[in-house]
Amino acid sequence: MEHEFTKKIYVILRNNFGDLSDKVFLESPIVQYLNIKTKSASKGSKSRGSFANLYAIYVLVEDYISNDFHKTGEYTEYEGAIFTKLLKRQRELPFGQKLQNHALNHRMNQEFKKYFPTCNYIPILRDLETNRYWFNENLIKIKVEGKDLNLSEALIQIIDAYVETKKGAFENFIRFCERTQKLTEKESIDFIGSLVEPTVDARIFEIVSYSILKYYYHNQIIYWGFEIDKIQEDNLNLYKTGRTNANDGGIDFVMKPLGRFFQVTETVDVNKYFLDIAKIEKYPITFVIKSSDSISTLKRRIEEQAEEQYSIKAIVSRYMGCIEEIINVPILIERLEEAIAQEYLGDILNEIIKQSKVEFNYEGDYDMSDYEDLAISE
16 A cells, blocks of 8 residues: 555655665565554544554553663563553653553554564564563564564654644644635635535544534523523533544433533444434434435434334333434535534634644744735645
């Protein structure tokens, strides 16, 4: 597989290994794995980054280098890196603040084996009793044309280059959002609409969906109370409940004071839908789906899958009845237009910027006068 960032990988390999760089690329499974994991580098901020598994490699190889094992060759005697220090280091890296332990413990190894099933080595080694970790040196040290090569420094350089590329793309994304406030209404709708396309990173889709719906509902009023003569007036408020696309079993948005639940998804998998419904004990839920298919088509696909899986109509009916509403991409665009008509465009863009910075663990401020000539070209 070759993509735009592959060129950068070749440059790094040539700087380290000269004429042997092409063979290093072809003969090293770990370099090929990095090539696979960095394919999103050229796709801008709206494509998902692969930081968790890359950082699992990074911190272990960094530990290897910091102890001079790439020079001394004494790694086999090393007592191993301490897990807590590795996790702390991961969270110090760009976009890594909220990373968990999954990549270090098993996910990186599982994915590597998926891509390289015939490789005799797994990348991350660990001792469950001592909670110590190593990177498999068989993947770091290779022999090419009779020469012993150590890939450790090149691996770090490749990941650093990828992170810088993604960071630059994200900074451009933030600047584009900020500059969008100067565009016409139609241009703004087109720009925000591009952020909810089916190919966009699920996290961006969730952020933009939330920002649109927050201000779509913002001006809607409900009257409620516990006593007939003490009715109060409230605006509908949509709250984000946690990290985007976190696989944490949570509900994505909650609306007060109605108590509506919203779940964002990019799949039409009945198991996923019914699991979300079951975990809140069949409480009604609204699904925001990253799809341009019609609502009737989406409902039919869900119901057909349910009927295949469950033979009892009453069960299917009970679950389907819990789907309070389906919001697809066309409906999101309609609600964006309604919110803009109420002059919430600036608020929506600011919300997208704020939530994106939180999600991607980014802190940065721009003097927009420095970017007057920047073209919006994503």
